[in-house]
Amino acid sequence: MDMIPYMYLRVTILSSLFLLTKLSSQHQTPGLFRIQPDKSNTRLDGFVYRTFEKMSPRLCFDKCIRRPKCYSFNYNRYILRCELNVKPQADATLDFYTENGYIYVEIEPYRRVSNYDPCIENLCQEGESCQSVSKGGNICIKDECNFQPPLTNIAVGKSTQQSSEFGGYPSSYAVDGDTKTLSITSEQYLPHWWVDLGDTFTITQIYIINRITCCGNRLRNLDISVGNSLDSMAVCVHYNGPGSDGEHHVFNLEKEVVGRYVKLQIIGTEYLQLTEVRVFGYPTEANFCK
Structure with missing residues (x-):
């Protein structure tokens, strides 16, 4: 008579372990990139200094965090456009406007965080970009000049x-x-x-x-x-x-x-x-x- 509750308990425990293992593996999937946008369907306008086309959200994040000049970025998931922003001089509340498909992300919370910032050990100056080298580590190079200047x-x-x-x-x-x-x-x-x-x-x-x-x-x-x-x-x-x-x-x-x-x-x-x-x-x- 005691075998039925025992079997039921054993099946329940095994099912729970399977579910936890599955959720854990999903959370730790290599290459998974999740950033919570500061604003959705919103774009900061007037502070874009560089634009990249046909780019993934992960690469857009990487373009921004490698540049000390980049304060935030706009990303459009429909047209794969990445827009890097300089820091506004003052309150930029009125410079946000609604545009479907865009997300807005401020990069500062992710700087100096090992899981996100590849350039912790080599701090570049504004106007430079941190680039990884094949032998390991990073170097600072002058950012390319073929970009739209700060507006x-x-x-x-x-x-x-x-x-x-x-x-x-x-x-x-x-x-x-x-x-x-x-x-x-x-x-x-x-x-x-x-x-x-x-x-x-x-x-x-x-x-x-x-x-x-x-x-x-x-x-x-x-x-x-x-x-x-x-x-x-x-x-x-x-x-x-x-x-x-x-x-x-x-x-x-x-x-x-x-x-x-x-x-x-x-x-x-x-x-x-x-x-x-x-x-x-x-x-x-x-x-x-x-």
């Missing part, structure tokens, strides 16, 4: 004008870094706004935050132009719209454009209202290989 918002605080002013909302409010202010023109034909960057820059991205509290659909039929003077502007982006309240519009220029002035103009009769305009680029003559 900064070159419009903040710069001189601006607009075609008219409605209700005490001047053009300067669009570049003051404050999302609680905005610039508004009167309702008119071809309302426009422009910023003087103060020098010639290579422009790679233009970022517009639409009015947050009301009437975001007024942002439509918008031309964005760049040029070295207000008399010589070329349209590089056209946005059909209409927009929505508080929407963030990110325009990545397919071809880098050089210019000093950026102008926004609605084609038609409308108010032009802008919470923030950010222009990302870098000095045209800068040497980023030093």
